[in-house]
Amino acid sequence: MADAAYTFEPGTPEAAAYIAAHLRDQDRAELAVMHPGEDAERLLLDALHGARWCNVVRVEGRPALIYGVTDTAHAGIGVPWLLATPDLYRIKEAVREVAMAEVRLMAQTYVVLFNQVHAENTTAIEWLETLGFTIDRERPVGPTRALYNFWMGDIARV
Template sequence: MRQADRDEVKAASGKSPAEALLFSLRKSTLAWTGIIDGRPEVMFGVGDLNILAGIGAPWLLGTDAVEQHYRQFLRHSVSWRDQLLERYPILRNFVDDRNTVSIRWLRWLGFKLHDPVVIGGHVFRIFELRSSDVRYHDGPDGWVDAVGRGRGGAARAGVGGGQSVQRANHGHERPACGSPGEGCD
């Protein structure tokens, strides 16, 4: 696991990397593993934060391979974000303020970061994204949000990708790309 993720897990929960992954998987309604060059290098998912309000808590823990394959990761993360927004109109969680790579990625995906808060003696930032904040130009007829609301039809999240990245579904609803075990090409 990336050192920044290890530090964040320890600061947020006191758990070891393995304990944090198992806990996150158990609490998730959707979860996937990203396979890079045949090795599991990233695990990610979402759990219910507030079912009635439609708020999900996304999480992601990865190895250094994620940063080495960042272009592919970024392309695929847009698709992942959009799939989560189809289920949860609001995504919210917190990130360690020291985890600058994750903060840059969250901002790139469109998440808004709130002012720093201290939790258990460590500084974190709450991040949030609403489906209504993610807009796609849908041709000459107008714009739609991440779940297809608006003028002009369904939203599109074009995702390309290299051949070295695959996704594996952990038995929850839909895979991030294709069918379980298929590549995301």
């Protein structure tokens, strides 16, 4: 099946709200573990406003995924993130090259890119590995031990 028509644009509050309302089940579960009791729309709006850069990919005009990178209090560490609707599956292969270029740009900006992924979010884990991230499956973290740390870069330097 051919990939659907898609476009990239800067992230907006309207797109973040749409994606929050239509999240993939895996992303909703991940947010529930990482941010128990918090509203997905509020989390996405905070991520959008705190991001160094943030983009949205639209599929046939609808926001399908939002991603970005956020600074931390530790110099040289950036937090990459991505949340999506099920429309992600319609374009995943088509946007691979663009995603790899975006991650390379992030890696040029930060010494280390670091975040966490839900252990059951197999789609995200496969995607992160495709993009070149290391996933630490040996040491689950978080209150329920349901998260894996992932990173790219020289973690010993920060």
